[in-house]
Amino acid sequence: MREPAFEPHDHRRCVDGALQTAESLIAARGLRLTPVRRRALEILLERHGAMGAYEVLERLAADGYGHQPPVAYRALDFLVENGLAHRIRRLNAFAACAHPGADHHAAFLICRLCNALAEIPADALRNHLLAGAEESGFAVERLSIEALGLCPNCQSPEPS
Amino acid sequence: MREPAFEPHDHRRCVDGALQTAESLIAARGLRLTPVRRRALEILLERHGAMGAYEVLERLAADGYGHQPPVAYRALDFLVENGLAHRIRRLNAFAACAHPGADHHAAFLICRLCNALAEIPADALRNHLLAGAEESGFAVERLSIEALGLCPNCQSPEPS
């Protein structure tokens, strides 16, 4: 399976699809995709990679929104709570969800050189872990699976 | 399988075993388990749970070691690099390894109420993920699997 994150592709389709899904998803829940929230999502969607909250904040501020951390954190938290973005704990950063609205569980592949971030299905993995955890009587609520390594493009030696 | 982290048990055995393993492991590698490093490990070993670097630092300072962050971070990094402790990214914290010297890959179960932290084997999970990642051409180097939820003791409603 080829990951868009690691391949050239028509990224506008990723962006447009995600934004449309976001609109309808949020509307269906009776919530509001306000300008600052929508803009935060657009910013995350610019690349298949993670972005720190302060980087998002700078961009929002440049667009005329607030200049203080809570502005970014609130927008990002909203996106995460509604499945439109993920929080990447290893990086203390956020990334747009690659399959919004799909009610999926994902594992993340993070390239340590080019910062590309792919989201691969992790439902099977999750079920295995849940089974293992249940043996100890532990009830899993949130699960994060994050791998750091090299994407296909960054594995070849660099031609100087 | 019962997890010591969630059960009453003779914890001195955990501590003594871990310290002995640490001593021999570090010696075998020609490194030094200096007083401050050893003390940091002892502090982490006090409970099956994670501890922030600054909490460890306070304890080290109280014992007469340095008062500045690098003192704690250096000791903790040393322990992590040598497999004597783990870094729990979800909590920005550190925990003593429950099976030092075993060259294992673990997943972490973190109770959000009592902060107990268990380490369950994740080699099978890891292999599944590695296979999945390889399909995209991604080469995994570091993998973290962390679950947040409720331990057996914290699932029962609290008797007020």
Next chain:
DNA sequence: CCTGATACGTTATACTATAACTCGTTCATC
């Protein structure tokens, strides 16, 4: 309109982590 709920902005502060430099000890080499 009025009211409650939500969202956004602010200030201030807390928490986490690393850079860069100094000093002393250890230990192999001369």
Next chain:
DNA sequence: GATGAACGAGTTATAGTATAACGTATCAGG
């Protein structure tokens, strides 16, 4: 025994991440 590299641990200072608490504007429902 002197020399110098390697290491460990201490310092100051700063960078980076996150939240608490409060005031105001906006918006839906009655």
